[in-house]
Amino acid sequence: MPVIDSRYGIYIKDSKPVKVCQWIDCPDAEIGYEDRKMKMCARCNVVRYCSKSCQRLDWSEHKLYCQISPIMDIAEWMERHESLFRWALIEGLRLRSKPSNIFQYVLLVEITRMDRLMKGVAPSPFFVESMRLKKFSDMEAFMTPDPCKDSRKIMEAGGIGQGIVVFQVSDRRPGGYTLFRFQYHDFHEKPSGEEGPSRTGWENVTMGVVNGEIPISLLSRRIEGPPDAASSK
Structure with a gap:
């Protein structure tokens, strides 16, 4: 598909x-x-x-996992989980205590098409395999000439900057494509310089919710609400 x-x-x-x-x-x-x-x-x-x-x-x-394959619209899938990926940026980049990280790192989300997995065909068209921070220099071939341009404008106005999530879609087939898509999040909040409570495992929390393994009802309301720059390890 x-x-x-x-x-x-x-x-x-x-x-x-x-x-x-x-x-x-x-x-x-x-x-x-x-x-x-x-x-x-x-x-x-x-x-x-x-x-x-x-x-x-x-x-x-x-028959244990045979289901009708979903429409594989990556834009709709990204939009559906937008608040979670925004939260992951806040947690991963530690934007409260280290706002300068937004000028150095992107959040790389590696996903696989659900129809490429041997088991577990599910209503969600994509499965998150991993999430990690990557330096801008490591993603240079896929980034715009100046990925920090919008961040500097926001910073000049008193905000933190623009966080970037990069989605890498693997085809899992010999000679298959690798697709890169970007999601941008503007943080106009002023950096506080205060370190909040350490929140570990932000990667596993985000992947668990997106992959349907953790009910959203069990998580803090802070994920769906306005970003509060909570920090991670």
Whole structure:
């Protein structure tokens, strides 16, 4: 299933799928499927089989996660979780005590298309694999010539600056694409210089909520409210 970006009207064509039968005990696995015509599961449009026999034999396992694939709109997915990624920027960059970090780092979020995972096809079209801070210099090939331009304008007006979240979408296929998308967050709040309570594990909290593993109701209301520059380790 191709990825779309409704914000920019972009349609990203699927890379050519690898020919492999989903049934783990397929008798033809050793000789390969180069000259075989593969059939895709009509319900989830994710897994493929070399024969109806293999599909029947694999059904007891596949039925546990066979679901209709969601529309893979990366712009809609990013917007849905925007407040969480903003919160992660505040926590990861420690914007209360070290506002200068906004001029040095971006938040890199590595995600995988849900239909590329062997298990767990779910209503969410993307799965967050990892989150970490990266220096601007490490992302130079994908950034604008002056990524801090807007940050300086906000800083001159008394604010902290503009935080950047970079989403790297892996295709998980040989020769498949790697897509980069950006999300910008303006912080007009004045830096306080005060260190708040240490909040560890901001990466796991954000990934847990986005991936549906942690109910949003269990988290602090501060995540959904205005940013308060709470700090992390």
